[in-house]
């Protein structure tokens with residue numbers, strides 16, 4: 001079962017978060033029909049966004065993560081609401097490259113190291129927080145570690161793995177994030193670095209263990225304070241109302257032309273694949289409502 005388990009170790013000097021996201025990645029594969037390459041890439045971004053949204057304080061807070069790049073996958077877009085509720089899509093969900101073996105895909109080519117991670121957080125303030133760093137490796141774990149270190153000022157070690165089986169399904173997914181707090185002494189950092197080096201195959205670990213097991217096994221013998229485990233979920237908030245804005249954004253002339261051509265307007269939600277059909281009467285009503293508002 002998926003989960004995000006968090007703890008403070010060494011008297012609060014180090015934050016450790018273990019997250020297992022196998023079910024979440026399989027839900028995305030099922031909704032979008034992702035190629036293994038797209039599944040690994042989107043799966044990794046969904047997993048990190050689930051962690052990030054679980055760190056949001058207020059119920060209404062939300063964030064989005066964009067990975068723009070020059071690889072064959074195209075942009076990866078994920079949106080998340082507080083409490084590890086995520087949704088996302090990848091521009092070229094059918095993109096394929098020869099796999100690297102052992103359930104690993106060639107993200108170096110699928111994403112590449114030319115591009116950016118952009119995070120926008122809506123914390124209910126007047127302006128959103130916007131953080132942006134360049135990609136450094138294109139494997140996503142090092143790129144996000146750099147993002148947290150550089151943009152959020154929190155030096156971070158991040159292990160992240162999404163393993164796709166021969167059947168195209170996710171066999172195991174998840175990660176471990178470790179952040180020493182400011183002022184963490186050198187001898188603690190040395191211990192932490194040694195533990196983090198053992199997470200190179202975190203996907204294999206999650207085939208057998210829960211995130212709580214991981215915290216217990218690797219950090220349980222130090223002074224540790226556990227937080228409640230949260231289950232990440234795939235949740236799209238799209239609605240007919242919201243999708244009717246897509247009709248408006250077509251413009252009056254184009255929406256009428258499309259109606260004449262096809263008899264109805266179909267709008268697809270990129271995040272969950274749900275289709276919304278607007279008939280001629282619907283479109284008339286949408287424009288009438290729009291005129292009434294303006």
Ligand SMILES: [Zn+2]
Nearest residue numbers: 236238269272
């Ligand atoms: Zn949707």
